[in-house]
Amino acid sequence: MSKQQAVAQVVRILIPAGKAAPTPPVGPVLGARGVKSMDFCREFNARTAHIEPGMPTPTLITVQPDRTFSFVIKTPPTSYFLKKAAGIEKGTGKPGHEVVGTVSLKHIYEIAKIKARDDNVKHLRLEAIARTIVGTAKTLGVQVVP
Amino acid sequence: MSFLQALRRPRLSNACWRIRTLHSSQSRFTPSAGDAVKKGEASPVEAETSAPQTLSSCVAGTPLEGVNWLKNQAPVQALPDEDYPPWLWKVLEPREFDDPEKAEKYRLRQINRKHIREKNYMSTQ
Numbered sequence: 651m652s653k654q655q656a657v658a659q660v661v662r663i664l665i666p667a668g669k670a671a672p673t674p675p676v677g678p679v680l681g682a683r684g685v686k687s688m689d690f691c692r693e694f695n696a697r698t699a700h701i702e703p704g705m706p707t708p709t710l711i712t713v714q715p716d717r718t719f720s721f722v723i724k725t726p727p728t729s730y731f732l733k734k735a736a737g738i739e740k741g742t743g744k745p746g747h748e749v750v751g752t753v754s755l756k757h758i759y760e761i762a763k764i765k766a767r768d769d770n771v772k773h774l775r776l777e778a779i780a781r782t783i784v785g786t787a788k789t790l791g792v793q794v795v796p
Numbered sequence: 797m798s799f800l801q802a803l804r805r806p807r808l809s810n811a812c813w814r815i816r817t818l819h820s821s822q823s824r825f826t827p828s829a830g831d832a833v834k835k836g837e838a839s840p841v842e843a844e845t846s847a848p849q850t851l852s853s854c855v856a857g858t859p860l861e862g863v864n865w866l867k868n869q870a871p872v873q874a875l876p877d878e879d880y881p882p883w884l885w886k887v888l889e890p891r892e893f894d895d896p897e898k899a900e901k902y903r904l905r906q907i908n909r910k911h912i913r914e915k916n917y918m919s920t921q
Contacts, residue, residue: 702867703867731865734861736862755854755880755884756852756854756875756880760860760863760872777884780883794888796851796885
């Protein structure tokens with residue numbers, strides 16, 4: 651690297667909403683980059699206060715060289731919603747060959763409405779988002795019925 | 797699966813194909829009030845899209861689980877079929893285009909991607 655420490659570091663991590671601050675997942679990851687985990691956890695819990703506690707929330711934390719941080723919160727993973735809707739714990743080990751759960755198109759619609767709030771799909775129509783969710787269901791082994 | 801892959805691999809169990817072919821069956825679903833079809837998982841019966849009354853196997857009023865993600869959110873219920881946008885019932889079918897150029901572009905992209913996947917697979921063999 652030509653520059654010594656001018657690069658901002660990005661951490662991608664899945665944190666249960668409203669329940670940050672456990673040492674194992676969050677603490678060492680942030681501590682290694684010089685961020686006070688208590689500050690982050692306080693801010694994270696405040697920002698996820700409107701979300702159902704315990705929901706896995708993907709966050710993207712950007713740590714600047716001067717140890718300040720900012721983070722972006724995204725909607726919970728699609729696979730998480732699908733597994734809850736189909737009532738299964740894990741997806742199949744053989745997608746395309748095994749079916750482990752069923753979900754209705756109405757579920758897909760509701761999940762698409764939630765995912766539409768993400769920044770990275772703002773340019774897509776709701777129909778397009780619904781199709782991506784159907785694709786995710788396919789890889790999980792969850793069958794979508796009308 | 798590509799033709800090459802189909803040749804290489806032995807056919808796995810046909811259970812999934814049986815379920816898949818039910819998609820094309822034209823059996824009519826009659827929602828009965830006492831049945832309480834949970835999440836449309838009773839049986840993989842498809843409703844004809846030509847019959848407007850029974851588009852969905854999920855009866856209106858069924859609680860949709862897994863969709864509550866906000867705190868203190870009321871349980872989400874399935875609405876009657878008419879309240880959903882018409883494109884929803886076509887989401888499981890391949891896309892259709894009015895513009896032939898777009899259709900061609902989509903088709904070519906699919907072919908290219910498939911070709912790349914096959915090439916990548918063959919390079920591991």
